[in-house]
Amino acid sequence: MSVHKARIVSGGRLQIPADVRKALGIADGDDVRLEVVDGELRVRSFQTALGRVRALVRHHVPASASLADELIADRRSEAARD
Secondary structure, eight states: OOOOOOOEEGGGEEOOOHHHHHHHTOOTTOOEEEEEETTEEEEEEHHHHHHHHHHHHHHHSOTTOOHHHHHHHHHHHHHHHO
16 A cells, blocks of 8 residues: 545545546546445446446346346336236
8 A cells, every 4th residue: 555645626626636546547538436334435436336336247247147138128028917
């Protein structure tokens, strides 16, 4: 873990050092996810956040399952009932 010093400037802007942005996989203009946990600010790229969500879903859905195929089958079943 590395520690960096940053400063809050007018308008509440926080400049993230280039090496930290690189380590997080974020670039100028990217949107990030901010979360306050136990008094700490956590900054994540949306790709990292999405990866965490995918891992959670993978944990609960068998690898052999296709959620897209299940959704299509459900829609067709609903349409057939109408």
